[in-house]
Amino acid sequence: EPEVTQTPSHQVTQMGQEVILRCVPISNHLYFYWYRQILGQKVEFLVSFYNNEISEKSEIFDDQFSVERPDGSNFTLKIRSTKLEDSAMYFCASSEQLAGGGTQYFGPGTRLTVL
């Protein structure tokens, strides 16, 4: 069964460093998302992406965040200058359709630790 994959599973970085989190969405899906979960808190929406541009972003997704689909398969989240409070589990998701009834399929997440 097709699945969303994410690499790496765990990333440790120093404050101020740039990180790139990678995702391979399900191949026939057109809509892509990033969410994050800070330990002990709810999963939060960051950004949605369609047709090579951002569809929607939350207030969390400020100028230090960017997303890209560099080729036909990968979908990346870049954090330019990491802060301690960026430590979280980052989930990628994809869906066939954008409408409310479309299931978003999630990857296993990348745990980002900022020291």
Place this chain on the structure above:
Amino acid sequence: ILNVEQSPQSLHVQEGDSTNFTCSFPSSNFYALHWYRWETAKSPEALFVMTLNGDEKKKGRISATLNTKEGYSYLYIKGSQPEDSATYLCAFNGNNRLAFGKGNQVVVIP
């Protein structure tokens, strides 16, 4: 800020017993309510997407109901088994972004 609440936060269930828990969400601007099952170190697994008031969905021993007018959904597990141990997440879709609850952490005791 979309307020999605799940209760109880955690529960222990004896193997063979049935259980249920609640997700409450805003009753306005509703598109869909999603339920996911999430085991540690694995991807959240999509269980149900519910869109219509009164919807009832079933997958094996797990079922869910939806009341969009009062803003709640129930998830039921019938005859709990150890493999049902997981966190069950509900997510409200009001504008194409999912707003999650904190989850119901279920531990089934053999």
